[in-house]
């Protein structure tokens with residue numbers, strides 16, 4: 001029997017590509033040489049931000065499922081997939097620890113100025129005098145925008161730093177002990193560190209705007225490990241330039257991998273290259289789960305981790 005044909009729609013980890021190549025005939029969206037391939041592809045495999053819109057899906061008459069390697073799937077037109085009865089899977093849970101670890105790392109990095117202190121020490125600037133004092137993290141107030149699985153993993157770690165934890169989300173949760181605020185502005189006004197960990201997409205676009213940053217205030221820090229689209233980046237640059245907030249630590253951006261020159265020029269920001277889930281262990285686990293979903297589909301078995309919209 002000939003192997004099923006699948007298409008890689010955006011950059012995926014090497015282990016996932018290797019796993020796909022063992023079992024399937026793998027095509028790459030960027031290098032379609034034979035247009036007849038479009039009529040044979042049965043599944044897409046890709047990262048969650050890679051654009052899979054209705055027009056692209058329409059090119060593939062035999063498309064049966066979409067396996068996303070990532071928890072977020074904001075690049076996928078889910079309504080269009082559902083309209084065609086195409087299930088979409090993603091890779092939740094396996095990356096919670098890593099994303100939460102990086103959120104804590106970024107909070108420490110920006111508050112304690114670790115990257116700046118590292119540069120200072122490497123440059124032997126210490127010889128000219130001590131490094132300036134920094135901001136204490138332990139015991140301070142943390143506000144989480146989003147209280148899903150990763151938000152809860154961040155809260156658990158923050159509790160070990162004796163932080164006072166509060167959050168906002170569409171609805172208050174009954175299963176967490178943290179204080180609830182009805183919107184990001186109300187939350188921002190009450191915290192020292194505002195951490196964004198909510199899904200991207202149209203529903204959260206520019207949720208963190210100039211008003212929220214104003215509420216966070218000159219002693220407050222913004223940390224984003226969600227999606228660049230959730231923060232109004234122009235408003236953030238202005239707030240940082242005018243010292244309307246104390247600083248920011250960002251792992252995600254509006255136009256990745258291009259990071260705005262204005263952001264890169266600022267001293268009071270710590271910038272990382274969308275690496276929150278980027279450990280060998282976690283990318284392997286994500287790859288295994290993305291592959292397991294695809295394999296289950298091809299074997300006619302129930303899918304392991306459907307996105308919520310496809311569970312009904």
Ligand code: 8YV
Pocket residue numbers: 046047048049069070071072073095274276277
């Ligand atoms: C991935 C992520 O690196 O899971 C997510 O939503 O943002 C990251 O873990 C990204 O989706 C690329 O696949």
